[in-house]
Amino acid sequence: MVFPKTGGNFMENYVEKRLTTIHNTSEQSVKNYKQKVITFFVGLFIIVTLPYIHLGVLHRLIFPGKPKIDRRSCKNSCFDTVFRGIYESPGNSGYKHVYFNVTWQTYRIWIFTVLFILMAYESLKYVVGVISNKSLRKSMFVLFLANVYPHYYSWWSYFSYYNEDFYDYYSHHMLFTITEIVATCLVLNLCDNNNPIVSWKILAIVSINTMHICIAGTDQFIAHVIRGKGTDFQNVRNIALMFPDLLHVMIPLLVLFIHAKQNNKLLRELCFKEEVFLCVVFICMGTLFGKIL
Incomplete structure (x- = not known):
């Protein structure tokens, strides 16, 4: 009488099942990763673009008569300079792209x-x-x-x-x-x-x-x-x-x-x-x- 070799089949089925699970998990991970990357760049593009459209395009079209600022002679006496630390004190501060008081x-x-x-x-x-x-x-x-x-x-x-x-x-x-x-x-x-x-x-x-x-x-x-x-x-x-x-x-x-x-x-x-x-x-x-x- 010949008995079937169930041990080999069992191992093959087990390995195949594990490989399938790993493949499906990896595929889902790749899909989730792609979705996160796409979401990040879509969000970044929209959030970064809105102020540019608002101020860089529309406001320049709606209010075209704004004169250019002379950066070399511009002074600001309302800047508390706290965030500048030891590098600057209140007074006639020179031009900066962004001023903010603390x-x-x-x-x-x-x-x-x-x-x-x-x-x-x-x-x-x-x-x-x-x-x-x-x-x-x-x-x-x-x-x-x-x-x-x-x-x-x-x-x-x-x-x-x-x-x-x-x-x-x-x-x-x-x-x-x-x-x-x-x-x-x-x-x-x-x-x-x-x-x-x-x-x-x-x-x-x-x-x-x-x-x-x-x-x-x-x-x-x-x-x-x-x-x-x-x-x-x-x-x-x-x-x-x-x-x-x-x-x-x-x-x-x-x-x-x-x-x-x-x-x-x-x-x-x-x-x-x-x-x-x-x-x-x-x-x-x-x-x-x-x-x-």
């Missing part, structure tokens, strides 16, 4: 800058991952792109508030910033097709941006754009801030309508009455609060 305001500028850059990078990392997984919901990605300018404008505004000690619109703007961040988080979540369309997320996005429209629409937008009292720069800025809000109302409602139609349901069947009531209350209270600030 104050609490400067520190807050640093904090806001770090926060906005980190949030921008994490958002881009998430979106690149969704695109790599081929699960991008294009309608929500459009909203994400539309909100790039409002978020960038917010960072620049806080920079200016602290840099110039001008806080007349600080609280008003903070309300917009916080609610914009909440709306963007929901939009990012819905950028992934694996995350289902649910009524409360859609209604939250719509409510926040409806509140923005109500506040801005009864404030600078009407005075500057509708009544024509604003400068060209103010009109462009107001339109660029209003347009994303309008998109954040129309597109989510359209997405919810399509979702309801695909599931053979009516909109009122997807939304609870309590949700709609809370949205109305939020819009009214938020608008009132925004006008008071």
Whole structure:
């Protein structure tokens, strides 16, 4: 009688299984590494490019009459020179590309800058991952792109508030910033097709941006754009801030309508009455609060 040589087959199967596992693990590691590299360079490109487009291109076109600075004769007597240490003392300091005084305001500028850059990078990392997984919901990605300018404008505004000690619109703007961040988080979540369309997320996005429209629409937008009292720069800025809000109302409602139609349901069947009531209350209270600030 001849017995099968099971030992050899067992070892072959074991080795083959281990090699397959190592191959799959390595393949996934390479894929993750590529995604991280792509994310890094995409984030770097966008974050680095925005200020150049803003100041290096647009501002030079909008404000062409700025005279050149004579770097050899330029003096600055408002520079505290703390960060220069022993190399320089306050007085008529010579030209530098960047001056900054060591104050609490400067520190807050640093904090806001770090926060906005980190949030921008994490958002881009998430979106690149969704695109790599081929699960991008294009309608929500459009909203994400539309909100790039409002978020960038917010960072620049806080920079200016602290840099110039001008806080007349600080609280008003903070309300917009916080609610914009909440709306963007929901939009990012819905950028992934694996995350289902649910009524409360859609209604939250719509409510926040409806509140923005109500506040801005009864404030600078009407005075500057509708009544024509604003400068060209103010009109462009107001339109660029209003347009994303309008998109954040129309597109989510359209997405919810399509979702309801695909599931053979009516909109009122997807939304609870309590949700709609809370949205109305939020819009009214938020608008009132925004006008008071």
